Amino acid sequence: MKHGEIIVGLDLGSSRTKAIVADVRDREIPEILGIGESRSVGIEAGVIVSMERAADSIREAIVKAEESTDVEIGAAAISLNGEHIKGIDSRGVIAVSGANGEITASEVATVLEAARTLALPVGRSVVDVLPQEFFVDGQRGIRNPVGMSGVRLGSKVHIVTAEEQVIDSAIRAVRMAGLRESIVTAKPVAAGLSSLSDDERELGVLLVNIGADTTGVALHHGESIRYIGIVGWGASSITSDIAVGFRMPLVKAEFLKRESGCAKLSMVENSVLEIPSVGGRSPRESSTHMLSAIIEPRVREILELALAEVRDTEYWGRTAAGVVLTGGGAKLRGVPEVAEDVFGLPARVGLPDRVSGLFDAIADPSYAAAVGVVMAASRAPRKRRRRSDGAVFGTVRKVRQWVDSLL
Numbered sequence: 001m002k003h004g005e006i007i008v009g010l011d012l013g014s015s016r017t018k019a020i021v022a023d024v025r026d027r028e029i030p031e032i033l034g035i036g037e038s039r040s041v042g043i044e045a046g047v048i049v050s051m052e053r054a055a056d057s058i059r060e061a062i063v064k065a066e067e068s069t070d071v072e073i074g075a076a077a078i079s080l081n082g083e084h085i086k087g088i089d090s091r092g093v094i095a096v097s098g099a100n101g102e103i104t105a106s107e108v109a110t111v112l113e114a115a116r117t118l119a120l121p122v123g124r125s126v127v128d129v130l131p132q133e134f135f136v137d138g139q140r141g142i143r144n145p146v147g148m149s150g151v152r153l154g155s156k157v158h159i160v161t162a163e164e165q166v167i168d169s170a171i172r173a174v175r176m177a178g179l180r181e182s183i184v185t186a187k188p189v190a191a192g193l194s195s196l197s198d199d200e201r202e203l204g205v206l207l208v209n210i211g212a213d214t215t216g217v218a219l220h221h222g223e224s225i226r227y228i229g230i231v232g233w234g235a236s237s238i239t240s241d242i243a244v245g246f247r248m249p250l251v252k253a254e255f256l257k258r259e260s261g262c263a264k265l266s267m268v269e270n271s272v273l274e275i276p277s278v279g280g281r282s283p284r285e286s287s288t289h290m291l292s293a294i295i296e297p298r299v300r301e302i303l304e305l306a307l308a309e310v311r312d313t314e315y316w317g318r319t320a321a322g323v324v325l326t327g328g329g330a331k332l333r334g335v336p337e338v339a340e341d342v343f344g345l346p347a348r349v350g351l352p353d354r355v356s357g358l359f360d361a362i363a364d365p366s367y368a369a370a371v372g373v374v375m376a377a378s379r380a381p382r383k384r385r386r387r388s389d390g391a392v393f394g395t396v397r398k399v400r401q402w403v404d405s406l407l
Helices: 051-067 105-116 164-176 187-195 198-203 235-246 250-260 288-310 335-343 365-378 390-406
Strands: 006-012 016-023 031-039 075-080 086-095 124-136 139-142 152-163 180-186 205-210 215-221 224-231 272-275 284-287 323-326 347-349
Touching: 006 051, 006 164, 006 187, 006 365, 016 051, 016 365, 031 051, 051 164, 075 164, 075 187, 075 365, 086 105, 086 124, 086 224, 105 124, 105 152, 124 164, 124 180, 124 224, 152 164, 152 224, 164 180, 180 187, 180 365, 187 205, 187 215, 187 224, 187 323, 187 365, 198 205, 198 215, 205 288, 205 335, 215 288, 224 288, 235 250, 235 288, 250 272, 250 288, 272 288, 284 288, 288 335, 323 335, 323 365, 335 347
Parallel strands: 006 075, 075 180, 205 323, 323 347
Antiparallel strands: 006 016, 016 031, 086 152, 124 139, 124 152, 205 215, 215 224, 272 284
């Protein structure tokens, strides 16, 4: 079968490593051709802790993805995660040099580069440059200044930064698995690309990506990301609470959570549960009420920490479209209802539904980041100058990608 341009998205999760193979001839609606998934080893809280084991997980997911298609995979776009990811606002200003003061796409790229040129702490690099608005002389709130006339052009952006060592480790693990990296993007950014509608981004929406070890937030308003943050708690902490509360192995606690768990006690119809014991002891009996009584406080705590990340930001309160939940933790029954309690906003589970092809195979909130990183890579320019520094290389691509979308 003949394909168009192929892009592979790689989500290095703490629980699962996912690879998505997509044909991106239609850059707005990628066609999913195949998927591969493996259990993550050597990755904790979004950070590579064992290069060889992480590379094995990546290699296994890639082999499965290749087997599900007729595509040989040589490179992948990577979603980056972890508490080390931080977002900061920045501004840039340049003098307009075009004929008659007309602003061109080249000058937009220059002013965005000016905004990303800021002093960062030692050991940190820029991952994403997310344009928010432009200024032409005294006029504010401009989304696309190309074709306008003026003397001074300014930009306001949200810059996502990460620890260089973590970026380097992710790239090295991918290379050790036999691949080249194409772009690197932050996981909350990627998850939003595949699961949020244009109307939600315009009205204002909070994306909450509940992973295994971390929960990321991305606050959108006016079609731009206004804030990115990550807290160090995720769905695995719920599993741990169940294991401790019922004195059972983690693997069985995870199964119990998925099969019988509910995040909101008031939604549960009480019934008897058989709880497996350890050390050869006989199973015990408990109830679905007791299970939810363990789960609900931890889910509320995770979501309250997510709320604390955005509550004091300028755009909190401008989220008319509510909350969208992605990540594996969003699959637990009752989570949207608890989110509505915590945030005081309507909430829904977000699926990566801005795709064609094998949609049924990825119609799951845990695939939002893997599909989103495909979309991020698909919108980047085809011809780029390769850089040895992967973090800087990825950032320049993001700036050019955004400018290209203006034309």
